[in-house]
Amino acid sequence: MTLPGRIGRTAREGCRHDDDGMRVGVLGGEPTLATVDVVSRGDNPAGPFDYSRKWSLRLVFLLGTVFLYVPIVVLIVFSFNDSRRGGNVIWKGFTTKYYGKAFGNEELMIAFGNSLTIAVLSTVASVVLGTLAAVFLWRFRFPLKSAVEGLVTLPIVIPEICMGVALAMFFSRFGWQGVGDAIWPFNLTNIVIAHITFSFPFAAMVIRTRLASFNPETAEAARDLGASEWRAFRDVLIPHLRPGIVAAALLSFTLSLDDFVVTFFTSGPGTVTFPVKIYSMVRFSVTPEINAASTVLILMTLVLTFLALRYQRIAP
Amino acid sequence: MIASRDAFRQAASTDAPRTPAAVEPLLSIEGVSKRFGAVEVLVDLSLTVAPGEIFALLGPSGCGKSTLLRLVAGFETPSEGRILLDGADVTRVAPNRRPVNMVFQSYAVFPHMTVAENVGYGLTVDRIARDEIDRRVEEALEQVQLDGFAARRPEQLSGGQRQRVALARALIKRPRLLLLDEPLSALDAKLRDAMRLELVKLQESVGITFVIVTHDQSEALAMADRVAVLEGGRLRQVARPETLYRRPADAFVADFIGTVHAFPVRRIAVESDSLDLEVERLGTLSLPATLPSGCLPGEQGDDGAVLVVRPEHIGVATGDVPADHVRLSGQLGDIAFQGDHSVVEIALGDGSALSAVVDEHTTDALQKVGAGTPVTAHWSIADMNLLPRDASASRGKYP
Numbered sequence: 001m002t003l004p005g006r007i008g009r010t011a012r013e014g015c016r017h018d019d020d021g022m023r024v025g026v027l028g029g030e031p032t033l034a035t036v037d038v039v040s041r042g043d044n045p046a047g048p049f050d051y052s053r054k055w056s057l058r059l060v061f062l063l064g065t066v067f068l069y070v071p072i073v074v075l076i077v078f079s080f081n082d083s084r085r086g087g088n089v090i091w092k093g094f095t096t097k098y099y100g101k102a103f104g105n106e107e108l109m110i111a112f113g114n115s116l117t118i119a120v121l122s123t124v125a126s127v128v129l130g131t132l133a134a135v136f137l138w139r140f141r142f143p144l145k146s147a148v149e150g151l152v153t154l155p156i157v158i159p160e161i162c163m164g165v166a167l168a169m170f171f172s173r174f175g176w177q178g179v180g181d182a183i184w185p186f187n188l189t190n191i192v193i194a195h196i197t198f199s200f201p202f203a204a205m206v207i208r209t210r211l212a213s214f215n216p217e218t219a220e221a222a223r224d225l226g227a228s229e230w231r232a233f234r235d236v237l238i239p240h241l242r243p244g245i246v247a248a249a250l251l252s253f254t255l256s257l258d259d260f261v262v263t264f265f266t267s268g269p270g271t272v273t274f275p276v277k278i279y280s281m282v283r284f285s286v287t288p289e290i291n292a293a294s295t296v297l298i299l300m301t302l303v304l305t306f307l308a309l310r311y312q313r314i315a316p
Numbered sequence: 317m318i319a320s321r322d323a324f325r326q327a328a329s330t331d332a333p334r335t336p337a338a339v340e341p342l343l344s345i346e347g348v349s350k351r352f353g354a355v356e357v358l359v360d361l362s363l364t365v366a367p368g369e370i371f372a373l374l375g376p377s378g379c380g381k382s383t384l385l386r387l388v389a390g391f392e393t394p395s396e397g398r399i400l401l402d403g404a405d406v407t408r409v410a411p412n413r414r415p416v417n418m419v420f421q422s423y424a425v426f427p428h429m430t431v432a433e434n435v436g437y438g439l440t441v442d443r444i445a446r447d448e449i450d451r452r453v454e455e456a457l458e459q460v461q462l463d464g465f466a467a468r469r470p471e472q473l474s475g476g477q478r479q480r481v482a483l484a485r486a487l488i489k490r491p492r493l494l495l496l497d498e499p500l501s502a503l504d505a506k507l508r509d510a511m512r513l514e515l516v517k518l519q520e521s522v523g524i525t526f527v528i529v530t531h532d533q534s535e536a537l538a539m540a541d542r543v544a545v546l547e548g549g550r551l552r553q554v555a556r557p558e559t560l561y562r563r564p565a566d567a568f569v570a571d572f573i574g575t576v577h578a579f580p581v582r583r584i585a586v587e588s589d590s591l592d593l594e595v596e597r598l599g600t601l602s603l604p605a606t607l608p609s610g611c612l613p614g615e616q617g618d619d620g621a622v623l624v625v626r627p628e629h630i631g632v633a634t635g636d637v638p639a640d641h642v643r644l645s646g647q648l649g650d651i652a653f654q655g656d657h658s659v660v661e662i663a664l665g666d667g668s669a670l671s672a673v674v675d676e677h678t679t680d681a682l683q684k685v686g687a688g689t690p691v692t693a694h695w696s697i698a699d700m701n702l703l704p705r706d707a708s709a710s711r712g713k714y715p
Binding site: 215217218220221222223224225226227228231235236239240 | 389390422424426427438485
């Protein structure tokens with residue numbers, strides 16, 4: 001029960017913190033709840049648990065987290081499982097030998113190399129195309145502009161499987177399917193093109209967000225002071241976009257590294273990527289080697305995403 | 317009739333700039349129009365700016381003054397007309413090739429560069445030697461009282477300081493013309509007054525021609541040598557501040573600079589040495605031929621003109637009034653005390669009200685008699701202006 005007239009006095013009399021870190025007022029020895037404490041104050045931003053003391057809400061949150069993350073945690077834990085047969089479902093003992101096996105698996109390492117190559121090439125191209133697209137749409141007005149905007153956003157919206165099939169058909173039509181015989185890295189061309197296609201809209205989106213905070217008068221000021229269009233772009237716009245470009249690059253890299261569906265349709269026997277290789281390994285048998293490989297992939301993605309978020313936060 | 321028209325024309329003042337007429341104008345805008353799609357932002361505008369003067373473009377929001385500035389800077393191209401700088405046609409010249417620099421409304425200081433790098437940017441682009449740049453940057457910073465700020469970053473500066481960086485950055489290139497877009501609007505009142513003085517002093521020491529865009533008439537009047545009043549994309553009048561105040565060219569200018577009371581003129585009869593007017597609420601008045609006016613008689617017909625007077629020129633009397641003054645009877649209303657003067661409201665017989673600005677002495681006298689007392693508002697006919705109601709009859713266009 002709260003006694004509004006007494007809250008001030010409550011605060012002065014002193015208060016203690018209960019287990020949830022909420023300030024509980026003490027009035028004449030009886031603990032009372034000052035309603036003001038539920039909202040965030042000063043240095044303590046309101047966390048999920050502060051919004052309600054209702055157990056039902058907390059339970060829902062817990063269940064959701066569990067549902068999402070427990071499978072992944074299990075995957076990681078079982079990569080250390082000492083079990084060769086019978087699937088990787090019963091814990092037999094701790095070992096790191098499957099990490100060794102994974103790193104020693106030549107086909108797997110080639111696939112990993114392919115994935116990295118594709119990711120780097122795809123990222124560079126996606127960021128360049130994405131920046132150009134974003135600046136172009138931001139700067140110019142022209143007929144059918146909304147159609148062009150739609151086209152740029154389309155690859156995000158199209159179901160990956162449709163995209164995969166379409167690309168496979170495209171490449172077979174243009175006879176590039178046989179490129180599996182070509183030397184590295186040209187044999188990866190199909191996949192790189194496919195990755196660029198679905199990556200650059202995301203890059204464009206990230207950069208467009210960053211563009212929204214750009215004061216166009218800054219670019220005009222540069223021109224006014226004697227800079228050519230290109231110089232103004234280079235000296236003023238690019239520095240402003242840099243956080244967005246870095247974020248776009250990290251995003252594109254992650255998308256490319258993790259991609260399965262589109263890659264599955266555009267890769268061939270000699271051009272296997274890491275996720276595709278893991279998939280084919282699963283079809284044989286489920287050993288902790290696969291868990292180990294997957295864990296490495298998860299870790300890489302985590303680190304990159306973490307870096308992306310950190311960079312975006314520290315940048316002005 | 318013709319003789320009278322001549323008399324009126326002669327009495328009109330010509331508003332040449334302070335520099336001798338023989339000097340070639342620095343900036344010449346000839347018949348410039350600008351359309352954005354179907355919207356006409358500027359219509360057939362012509363004016364000149366003399367070297368060394370502070371020229372203001374004044375008008376309400378949306379009148380096209382900022383567009384005109386951008387046309388001069390080179391960020392837009394006119395739909396019609398020409399822009400000449402030092403006699404050369406720069407209408408289609410890119411902004412980076414014009415000897416014109418601009419201080420933007422948002423200052424547009426480069427956030428990722430230091431103050432020194434900002435100020436030196438224009439010289440870096442011109443590929444001037446490093447040590448020369450450093451020397452000139454130091455000079456420029458001193459000029460705007462920012463010495464010692466070279467290594468600071470824009471986010472560490474206040475608004476006023478950022479503006480000075482923008483100023484230094486533009487002036488370091490020694491342009492022929494400096495454009496300023498609403499230079500004082502983002503500053504707080506006290507800083508505004510200080511900056512206004514600083515800008516005028518800076519212009520005097522540097523000698524560069526300034527063109528300032530503003531919507532604040534007191535700013536324009538205080539700073540500029542000449543002011544161009546724009547409205548709806550058209551030039552209404554170009555004149556010295558004093559002339560704009562005393563002899564506005566039309567009803568819009570009269571009301572935009574300060575305030576006026578306007579009395580519609582029903583009929584104008586031209587006599588040999590005067591104009592006989594039939595004016596609403598004031599009756600018949602006779603304007604002497606020697607009085608300059610904003611419009612020429614007979615050119616706009618009946619009901620096309622107004623007679624205006626400023627509250628500052630209206631006196632409020634309880635008793636006698638000079639015989640040759642225009643007068644209106646009413647009742648004393650609210651007195652708004654403002655210190656050295658007061659704004660007095662006079663309720664007229666027909667329900668309308670007149671405001672008059674009176675001095676301390678008169679305020680005392682009026683405060684003693686109290687509201688409701690019959691009083692007479694009066695003013696000299698010489699303080700009145702005969703103006704066209706409609707803009708097209710305005711003779712405000714100057715070459």
